[in-house]
Amino acid sequence: MSPIQNHIKEIQTELPEHVRLVAVSKFHPNEALLEAYKAGQRIFGESKVQEMTQKYETLPKDIEWHFIGHLQTNKIKYMAPYVALIHGVDSYKLLEEINRQAAKVQRIIPCLLQIHIAQEETKFGFSWEECRQMLNEGNWRNLTHVQISGVMGMATNTEDETAIANEFDQLNRFFHELKQTYFNEVPTFKEISMGMSDDYPIAIEKGSTFVRIGSKIFGERQY
Numbered sequence: 001m002s003p004i005q006n007h008i009k010e011i012q013t014e015l016p017e018h019v020r021l022v023a024v025s026k027f028h029p030n031e032a033l034l035e036a037y038k039a040g041q042r043i044f045g046e047s048k049v050q051e052m053t054q055k056y057e058t059l060p061k062d063i064e065w066h067f068i069g070h071l072q073t074n075k076i077k078y079m080a081p082y083v084a085l086i087h088g089v090d091s092y093k094l095l096e097e098i099n100r101q102a103a104k105v106q107r108i109i110p111c112l113l114q115i116h117i118a119q120e121e122t123k124f125g126f127s128w129e130e131c132r133q134m135l136n137e138g139n140w141r142n143l144t145h146v147q148i149s150g151v152m153g154m155a156t157n158t159e160d161e162t163a164i165a166n167e168f169d170q171l172n173r174f175f176h177e178l179k180q181t182y183f184n185e186v187p188t189f190k191e192i193s194m195g196m197s198d199d200y201p202i203a204i205e206k207g208s209t210f211v212r213i214g215s216k217i218f219g220e221r222q223y
Contacts, residue, residue, distance in 0.1 A: 111147065
């Protein structure tokens, strides 16, 4: 087995049954993705629409493509025909455009609401209040071609595991608040995407259902 295949197998043995692995393959060549594919990996995460579309067109069609980057509205149309899950929806405007492009290709696209849980300003996402306000306004209920499936967050880049655990815990509590308030009758609202190569064990403890792991599988990115 190749190193990539070994890494996939190792991580898979650590994951509880309800947690799925998103192999973060951005900036890595098709050959690396195929190594992971041979080890049984089927969910891959990309952060550039053009790169993801090129990979979609050239790699096996049973791959589930997750978009995990900061999304621009003018790029949605390129991935609308095939994207399986958009992790980082951080505005109502973005939801509207995803809905519009999904309608054109007669799809319903699952999306996660990205919540800003870190102490760093550079990270994107709704604040707690912005997210509540958007959901309270209720216009999202008219978007028949998007499915809000849960939440996503990125912890502060720090060595302080207590701080990271606290941020993940807050996101988990917020997920349950949204579930109870807005999505109680919606079985598909069930995902919490949190945890990356350095902090995914903490994220799993705090209720993550998707972990996004790149460098621990593929090594450092090849820019």
